[in-house]
Amino acid sequence: MDFIPNIRVIRSQRKTIKLMFKKYAYSKSNNHEATTYWHCRSRRNGNPACKARFSTKKLRNGRYKVYLTQPEHNHPPKKRHL
Ligand SMILES: [Zn+2]
Incomplete structure (x- = not known):
């Protein structure tokens, strides 16, 4: 997925994959086709x-299309990752 602009793929030592997008980390939820x-x-005390x-x-050409379903976060980005 390296060719998606502004998105970085992170593979942790536990073999989980995360995406970095605009300083926020996302965890893989599930696949459908x-x-x-x-x-x-992210979950903070006192906040939902x-x-x-x-x-x-x-896509068929090997690229990925990104759908920002819900881009708003209820918290600031973390300063450190991993
Ligand atoms: Zn968030």
């Missing part, structure tokens, strides 16, 4: 869980 769903799992999410769809 060619579409992968990603969501932010963040509902920010988007999905990526793999």
Whole structure:
């Protein structure tokens, strides 16, 4: 997915995959055919869980299309990742 602008793929040591998009990290939620769903799992004391999410769809030419379903976060981005 390196060719999606502004999105970076992070593979942690536990083999989970995360996406970095505009300083926010997203965890893989699930797949449906060619579409992968990603969501932010940030949860802060006193606040409801963040509902920010988007999905990526793999196209026939090997590229990915990004759908920003819910781009708004209810918290600031983290300064450190991983
Ligand atoms: Zn969030």
